[in-house]
């Protein structure tokens with residue numbers, strides 16, 4: 001296995017703020033950041049920009065939710081701009097409360113704010129209990145809570161800890177339409193540090209393919225033919241023109257695994273551009289599926305040895 005580039009582990013993180021977001025809770029669940037090491041950013045693009053500019057060592061941002069799907073600013077923020085790599089992921093179960101200024105009754109809630117992902121996960125509850133309320137998107141759940149405390153809105157859909165942080169009262173809890181929803185967060189750094197393979201890893205890529213028949217099938221074939229399972233796949237507009245998309249992919253395995261490396265080489269030939277967004281240990285608690293013998297590192301080594309012998313005049 002090739003040596004892994006190493007570097008100092010990050011100590012200063014920009015997270016989607018302000019204080020009291022699920023993102024901050026997910027970051028802190030990995031261990032308390034050093035004094036002043038967790039810096040709130042007003043948005044995901046801002047957290048990524050602070051990382052690219054070297055103002056912090058890493059950004060900590062949401063990437064996908066089990067109910068509402070991808071967080072587009074994160075997917076698009078990785079796909080464009082100076083390269084960034086994921087070095088760690090974390091999962092957090094999310095549920096929401098309805099937070100108001102002390103003394104506000106449900107009948108007094110006319111304007112309700114939250115992050116669009118949180119609003120989408122509580123749409124049924126809001127339709128049933130606050131059908132006439134104006135629903136306003138906020139930069140994050142905690143930002144909605146902060147705005148309620150300032151009097152800009154009547155209620156926020158936010159984590160219970162954000163209600164506490166901003167001195168709000170909880171009028172109702174367990175608002176999520178789908179209990180047990182989980183959000184996946186990622187730690188994103190400037191390139192240079194590649195976590196060592198653990199045997200249960202993920203690799204994230206953005207693949208730009210020409211607009212032609214079968215392009216996605218060709219791309220998928222490179223993974224399937226090497227026994228590599230995908231854990232997420234989605235298309236995102238390239239913003240070039242209508243109908244031109246890139247594919248954002250998470251697959252099982254580490255770039256140091258022969259089958260993953262071999263697939264990346266094939267994708268490099270196939271695609272207009274492949275952006276590598278890192279290989280990192282998977283944190284969802286799922287054991288890696290056993291790699292069939294024909295896709296294991298040894299099988300690639302044996303096959304390459306055979307080819308090498310053929311190229312040196314041997315016939316077997």
Ligand SMILES: O=C(O)C(=O)C[C@]1(C(=O)O)C=C[C@@H](O)C=C1
Nearest residue numbers: 021022023062115117140141183
């Ligand atoms: O607003 C927050 O608290 C966040 O951390 C963002 C975010 C998201 O982007 O999906 C995280 C988890 C929840 O699904 C709702 C909002």
